Amino acid sequence: MSLTPLAIENLVCRYQGHEALSGVTFTVDDGEYVGIVGPNGSGKSTLIRAALGLVPADEGQVTLFGVPVEKFREWRRIGYLPQSMRLSNPAFPATVEEIVRLGLLPHKHFPRRVGGRRDLPAVEQALEALGIAGLRRRLIGELSGGQQQRVLLARAIVGRPELLILDEPTTALDPETRERFYALLGELNRENGTTVILVTHDTGTIGAQASRLIYVDRRIIFNGTLDDFCHSGEMTAFFGEASQHLICHRH
Amino acid sequence: MTLVDMFQYGFIQRGLIVGALIAVLCAVLGVFLVLRRLSLIGDGLAHVTFGSVALALFVHVSPLAVTLAAIPLVMLSSLGILKLMERAKVFGDAAVGIVASLGIATGVLLAGLSGGFSVDLFSYLFGNILSVSREEVILAALLFVIIMMAVSLYYNELLAVTFDEELARTSGVHAGRVNVVLFLLTSLIVVLAMKVAGIMLVSSLIVLPAVTALQVATGFRTALILAAACALLSVVAGIVASFALNIPAGATIILLNFLLFLAAFSCRRLVRRDA
Numbered sequence: 001m002s003l004t005p006l007a008i009e010n011l012v013c014r015y016q017g018h019e020a021l022s023g024v025t026f027t028v029d030d031g032e033y034v035g036i037v038g039p040n041g042s043g044k045s046t047l048i049r050a051a052l053g054l055v056p057a058d059e060g061q062v063t064l065f066g067v068p069v070e071k072f073r074e075w076r077r078i079g080y081l082p083q084s085m086r087l088s089n090p091a092f093p094a095t096v097e098e099i100v101r102l103g104l105l106p107h108k109h110f111p112r113r114v115g116g117r118r119d120l121p122a123v124e125q126a127l128e129a130l131g132i133a134g135l136r137r138r139l140i141g142e143l144s145g146g147q148q149q150r151v152l153l154a155r156a157i158v159g160r161p162e163l164l165i166l167d168e169p170t171t172a173l174d175p176e177t178r179e180r181f182y183a184l185l186g187e188l189n190r191e192n193g194t195t196v197i198l199v200t201h202d203t204g205t206i207g208a209q210a211s212r213l214i215y216v217d218r219r220i221i222f223n224g225t226l227d228d229f230c231h232s233g234e235m236t237a238f239f240g241e242a243s244q245h246l247i248c249h250r251h
Numbered sequence: 252m253t254l255v256d257m258f259q260y261g262f263i264q265r266g267l268i269v270g271a272l273i274a275v276l277c278a279v280l281g282v283f284l285v286l287r288r289l290s291l292i293g294d295g296l297a298h299v300t301f302g303s304v305a306l307a308l309f310v311h312v313s314p315l316a317v318t319l320a321a322i323p324l325v326m327l328s329s330l331g332i333l334k335l336m337e338r339a340k341v342f343g344d345a346a347v348g349i350v351a352s353l354g355i356a357t358g359v360l361l362a363g364l365s366g367g368f369s370v371d372l373f374s375y376l377f378g379n380i381l382s383v384s385r386e387e388v389i390l391a392a393l394l395f396v397i398i399m400m401a402v403s404l405y406y407n408e409l410l411a412v413t414f415d416e417e418l419a420r421t422s423g424v425h426a427g428r429v430n431v432v433l434f435l436l437t438s439l440i441v442v443l444a445m446k447v448a449g450i451m452l453v454s455s456l457i458v459l460p461a462v463t464a465l466q467v468a469t470g471f472r473t474a475l476i477l478a479a480a481c482a483l484l485s486v487v488a489g490i491v492a493s494f495a496l497n498i499p500a501g502a503t504i505i506l507l508n509f510l511l512f513l514a515a516f517s518c519r520r521l522v523r524r525d526a
Contacts, residue, residue, distance in 0.1 A: 052421050075423030082418060092286060094414060100422040102411050106423040111404040139469070155418075 003066035004029055005163040005195045006051060013046050013058035019103045020046045022219045024060070033196045035206035038216040044199045045083050047216060048167050052080060064163075076106035079161035081152050083168045083199070090141045096151050097136040100126055103158035126158035129184055131177070145172035153181065157188065164188065167199045182209055255308070257494050265388050266380040266490055272395040272506070274456055274482035277441045279402055281461035282478050283433060286345060286413050292332065292434075293454030295347035296441040299328040299354030302449045304375045305361040315386045321442045328354065329434040337427070353465035367429050378449030378501035380490065391443055398436050405432055410471055422454045447486070448501040457483065459508035494519070
């Protein structure tokens with residue numbers, strides 16, 4: 001039996017004296033496609049980073065596949081794309097292929113060699129899926145923001161993770177690539193059973209894709225389907241009729 | 252005497268072997284350090300080396316013992332820099348600055364206590380590659396094998412952490428352990444390199460070949476190979492020029508490195524203009 005990919009219980013994260021997240025509790029079940037939405041500065045990225053153990057929880061507990069995050073070691077089960085990935089050095093000399101191959105590291109034991117003959121099909125497939133096979137020999141620093149984002153997405157999916165966590169993945173993508181990207185996520189979720197957690201501020205678009213929406217504003221405001229959201233009197237009271245209508249109308 | 256004749260001298264042979272081994276090591280680690288914006292760690296650790304050398308000379312030990320004594324002290328200092336960055340959340344350059352000033356202050360204090368700066372201490376400050384002993388050749392060869400093996404075994408982890416530390420952590424890379432390995436290896440080469448370039452110029456051996464390679468590299472592995480090639484070329488040409496023209500070897504090696512950087516930079520500009 002597959003364990004719950006992500007369970008968060010009463011999570012509190014404080015940053016410089018104030019609570020960035022306050023008593024957040026939810027689970028993501030196997031095979032779900034969950035959209036985490038909320039306004040800028042609502043703690044969405046902190047939530048994801050805490051879920052991956054990248055920021056410490058001040059209170060509460062996070063478990064990944066049934067294991068507390070601080071003891072979790074099976075990183076091959078997870079693919080992650082951080083928010084607004086900026087290259088600290090635009091002249092970073094790694095090629096697209098070298099970066100994508102790094103996504104296979106969690107599958108390797110010490111000394112971790114990636115890029116051997118066995119790895120080629122997975123790398124090829126990821127490059128093709130994101131439409132960047134033609135860029136494989138290019139240096140990542142030479143690419144546009146959208147192209148870099150696709151490279152990092154390819155890196156996140158190359159190891160065929162069971163849980164894919166994407167933090168604002170479509171911000172640098174043009175509309176055509178964005179559409180293709182959503183189609184790919186849908187395919188991974190439906191056909192491979194990949195559990196997807198996608199953080200975005202684009203409520204309308206994700207509402208059409210995800211099976212469940214979690215609205216975060218330092219605490220969980222809403223947790224359910226878009227239909228539930230659109231027909232919730234509580235949400236009408238929270239957002240106001242006009243804003244709720246706008247979100248549901250966009251959908 | 253022809254240039255070929257000079258290679259018959261033992262001190263030239265030893266200088267070339269040690270210079271080549273150390274320059275390649277500095278260049279390879281330099282690529283990782285420069286990309287992680289830790290270029291000045293070489294300079295900082297060299298200052299600590301100065302303190303360690305002053306301490307060793309203060310208690311009157313042999314030149315090899317000076318090197319051996321400096322290794323653990325500089326390694327501990329490199330871990331001190333790492334802890335300042337990780338635990339005290341001090342920026343890398345500030346952490347290097349703290350440890351460097353501590354090293355240089357200790358050195359000056361000990362030099363003062365032992366009656367001022369001796370000739371020995373000056374030879375460590377500015378390097379003297381042509382005075383390398385047989386034992387130092389063996390030590391350099393041994394450390395070359397150890398460091399190259401470590402880089403080879405940790406290559407992908409080093410690349411992942413250099414690219415993005417957080418992303419590396421979510422790939423199951425123990426970034427803390429990789430950082431410790433990188434810092435300890437850097438300490439080793441800084442101590443070794445003081446004989447080649449001197450404490451004052453050690454960081455140039457780390458920074459210059461790396462930035463030269465980064466101008467023209469077409470991939471990460473290529474960057475490492477190019478950096479090593481530049482370092483090797485400058486050491487061999489530097490020692491030959493030093494012998495032929497009777498000029499200081501360490502400074503000549505560094506200036507040749509800078510010329511290679513200028514050439515690579517110009518090449519890159521030309522290629523970009525044509526593209």
